[in-house]
Amino acid sequence: MKTKKTDSKKNILLLITGSIAAVRIPLLVSQLAKENYEIRCVLSKNAEKLIKPISLSILSRNPCILENDQWSHIQSTPLHIELCNWADIVIIAPLTATTLSKWVTGNADGLIPSILMANIKPIIVAPAMNTQMWLNKTVQKNYENLQNYENVLSLLPSEGILACDAIGIGKIPPNDLIQLALEFIISHNQNLYRKDLINKEILITGGCTSEKIDAARNITNKSSGAMGLLLSQVARFRGAKVKYIHGPLKIDQDLTDGIKRYEIETSDDLIRAIKNEISDYDYFFMNAAVSDFKINSNTSAKIPKNKINDHFNKHFELVPDILKTISESKKANQVFVGFCAFTGSFEEARETIKEKIIQKGCDYLFANPIDIAGQGFGSLSQNEGWLFDTKSMEHHIKKTSKIDLANKLITQIISGIK
Incomplete structure (x- = not known):
């Protein structure tokens, strides 16, 4: 959703994991860059197989960060901590079942899970996976646990035709909706995002x-x-x-x-x-x-x-x-x-x-x-x-x-x- 450009740049850390829905994320990066956001992208190893890091680097005007960069010798501080400190808002899109499981069970195996566990900033979550995977009892339990995280704004996956040609729930939420959620978080200014209407x-x-x-x-x-x-x-x-x-x-x-x-x-x-x-x-x-x-x-x-x-x-x-x-x-x-x-x-x-x-x-x-x-x-x-x-x-x-x-x-x- 296009509104007026932000008065001052917000730092957006975009985490991209290995769902086929990752192919939609370069358009989101381009959209946010045009709206005056400062963007840094982090690609998981599986996401690297779906989209090119150089594309994200050019669209975001910042180097794309890869899993292998986590313990680079050029880092003076742990990369996952440096990125968490830099970000004003984190977006994980798409969120896969694997990354969700690592996050809620405290498994910091990899750069993106490490960022998710260390991050205390507002985070927008956009899941994407096959319908049967999404409806799996363990995935639903993990997602339910995620709702207890005070800094998490979860967008449910959409319904429609999936990459496997099935029709059902599991599509990544639209880019415009992800941007709307971002603008909502920013509208809180210095106040923390809170789920203050639960049970209403x-x-x-x-x-x-x-x-x-x-x-x-x-x-x-x-x-x-x-x-x-x-x-x-x-x-x-x-x-x-x-x-x-x-x-x-x-x-x-x-x-x-x-x-x-x-x-x-x-x-x-x-x-x-x-x-x-x-x-x-x-x-x-x-x-x-x-x-x-x-x-x-x-x-x-x-x-x-x-x-x-x-x-x-x-x-x-x-x-x-x-x-x-x-x-x-x-x-x-x-x-x-x-x-x-x-x-x-x-x-x-x-x-x-x-x-x-x-x-x-x-x-x-x-x-x-x-x-x-x-x-x-x-x-x-x-x-x-x-x-x-x-x-x-x-x-x-x-x-x-x-x-x-x-x-x-x-x-x-x-x-x-x-």
Whole structure:
């Protein structure tokens, strides 16, 4: 996922082990280099058979490090320690069953296992292996043990066609998702990454709804679904179980990887889906941009242009406030968060926003301007806004990337209810 370039270079140590998925990693290196990251690559012996070290050296602008370099006579300190000290963030992609086993059982046989065991920095894990290997009980037990490591952000392997031509789980997560996880870690600044939403369940809506006018026309809006999706990924990265209900997404589909989701079209679809799910969740983020109007006529014909005004006059109606309706059955232990886009000055919008949070019955309302260049719609846009609660809080989040905004917003909401 491309966002703005980092203000200062972060040191990324990329560990590459011997899965066939290693052939995708040069593209990741190129992608990260273009985003102003300082990258050093470490290849296992098996990974050397799949990709050329010189390719990684050229793409990363740094010499590629090999297993045989671990005890080189030119090193003044042990190489695995020097690399751990250099790195701000570690990525292991792909992670094989063998390396996973060595890591969690304390077997430091080799440079990459030694780095993994010595490292205390945040580490992003992207497994890749055959489906039967992934589902093996020992591998699953090892992976489960890895979840107890506080500095580890694990991305589950994807489903699809594998190198063995089988269809199943085991593909390496998409490069864009790995980069998104990296941007998420960086958004913590000096704060440690923590899985502070473990055992929490979060329902998030996003994207636009669409209402049929006739066989050829519909009513909708510009929402891309990016903000809701990034809220979903951030919540998942922080340990929550997440479901994302959304309209048609106008963003990179790779960024949906790992998210349990359900696509809707109309406002009726949306409220039905929420009602079916809402009772099971601790948090509800109503980020969907619902069309304010609909036509209560299910015509299968295209209305002639000279009759469209009459069609509107007879069948036009407002869509009910979905958040207000859902809030009427809100449980005491649930936290509901609404979203409100506005134009014009914040000072002029403030009173309207304060009224809305009461009317909608939610605990928090996040208001963001959409009439400023470079802000608003789309995953590449930046955003800012103000988080209100039902009392007197007005917390401003300065203009930033949407992944950073999603992270800051969730942090503020969690801290506000402790």
